[in-house]
Amino acid sequence: MSVTRPAGFRAAGVTAGLKASGAPDVALVVNDGPDHHGAAVFTSNRVEAAPVTWSRQVVADGRVDAVVLNSGGANACTGAQGFADTHRTAEHVAEVLGASAGDVVVCSTGLIGELLPMERLLAGVDAAAASLADDGGPAAATAIMTTDTVSKQAQVERDGWSVGGMAKGAGMLAPALATMLVVVTTDAVVEADALDDVLRAATAATFDRIDSDGCQSTNDTVVLLASGASGVTASAGDLAEAVSEVCASLARQLIADAEGAHHDIAIKIRSAATEADALEVGRAIARNNLFKCAVFGNDPNWGRVLAAVGTTRAAFDPHQLDVSINGVQVCRAGGVGEDRSLVDLTGREVHVLVDLHAGAESATVWTNDLTHDYVHENSAYSS
């Protein structure tokens, strides 16, 4: 399963000693072709890590032969030495695989502001290259975990081809991506030019709509690789659908494993004038700490939902807003609706529905509650 489900890919995950815990921390995904199409999207944070700066250049020509990923260090805010280290990592991977460094995407995740222990990392690359396998996807998915408690993998089957994927990231999820590394693979035969559009459409509707804590990482990267090894041609539309399905599954898994979360919250905005309005409102609610604390406390505090909606520029009349929480319409026409004590928030999944009564568009944003465990995980340890 995972990134090695599609034909033409090998992967590996090994322990290089970057993590004090001794858990696996270096992963390698190799595209054996015959095609070597690649596309990627990156964090929109202007303070970007060295591997992001490097990998933007790699994918510019549409060819990617391999992706090397490490946990245990983000290589962000590490200056010229950090970039040199990323370059050296790509050179090393290229040498071991007989490829060009310019076709090697590099991803890193972990603490910001510290240099990577390069000798260990390069030895880890050697070990990963030596253990590359057709069924190495799960090992790779495990090696990219940081505070994740489970590895995230997904795959979908189509007629003669497939799409597989892996992801890590369990906290700093935010629009325009997250502390999130994702590799998606396919063995479909596709136009190289189509890959970038396919990936952007898929991430816009999935990863860009999960927002665990509103914080945006310096390292987020989502890579899509196409090997063509199935020999079966897929239309851009069919590929987009399959890639979106894998991305949606991975995004849902990320929310389900967010740092310290007790609830996964789906915020659906309907009857918006525009999709952009729906997204703005959804994100405003997703980032409202008071609302997120209320959900943690199993309190259907719809007033906090309205207060968040009111901070946006979306089209709506405050006296027309309806809010339902887990199916109970606790706010009707901007005022008190059904009895809030009817709302059951004891389950993990919470559904908030806001009706703007302003149009026909809708969108759903996923987030998490704000809990003691979140504060603990992000205050007791550096990350």
Add this chain to the structure above:
Amino acid sequence: MSVTRPAGFRAAGVTAGLKASGAPDVALVVNDGPDHHGAAVFTSNRVEAAPVTWSRQVVADGRVDAVVLNSGGANACTGAQGFADTHRTAEHVAEVLGASAGDVVVCSTGLIGELLPMERLLAGVDAAAASLADDGGPAAATAIMTTDTVSKQAQVERDGWSVGGMAKGAGMLAPALATMLVVVTTDAVVEADALDDVLRAATAATFDRIDSDGCQSTNDTVVLLASGASGVTASAGDLAEAVSEVCASLARQLIADAEGAHHDIAIKIRSAATEADALEVGRAIARNNLFKCAVFGNDPNWGRVLAAVGTTRAAFDPHQLDVSINGVQVCRAGGVGEDRSLVDLTGREVHVLVDLHAGAESATVWTNDLTHDYVHENSAYSS
């Protein structure tokens, strides 16, 4: 002291039974003139409480005779009945005082989405009117407290005139105001037309630059009243300075008493291209949950500061950013600076200095850390 320090004002605070705790919950501030100039600024939240809608109309003509304030209920998201209740409250105050309802500002704070117990509130107004006193400021300041642990009062003396103020609000502080009610009084003789500008300038530089948890309330109101009772004329510039001083003191008191906070954090942005850039960057850091958790954990995690700066549109080069925390330059030129272990975060006050190296403007935003106590206060109880 407080709002009754300037001549021409009486105030009172009484227990009307709106709060289950039995603490004081209705306050009245009366301007006995000879002038009755008034101005106010309100929340920019589009979901505004009934008293905000009412009071906007009251101050439109520049005359305010009295301010009635209640804790124990926000009267927000309460529909037509809520507005009628606010209207009735103003009518009742006017009747008792022999004034016009159209000159009575109404302020409410407490839980959203519930109607006020009007009979108790109106009886409270009667009791407050009966106990109006020249030294009633402290009682009024106490009666507007919600989760505040101490009352907030301030005053400054000038040559023959003074400015006094009181505030409540200990959580939802945010730019464009907060769950915050503020009344500021002066006995200076001033042009009625100047009052609005004076107040807007003062709040823009004080209350608008405190942001405890990024959440914006439905009820925020800051009222400035001028009685002219000192007989001493003040220029708009002198009054603006004095009002700003009182507002700055009250704002600092609000941050010091924010819900569950363990640290008060001053984020100074310097060498910005514009003041707007400095404010945008300061607010982005102030709203970054990961940074706020790190401060709670006494962790000088400058990487989280940079990651927050990177989300803004301000002018800067990521490789030029410097960050100092409590005087230690932990980040230099976008990379590792002085040893972070030199930073002492055990005190209540934390000073973060970010140098954008992009111009000559600067601004300071105050916020709080994100703590277990914040989560507890906002999840265990409705508010």
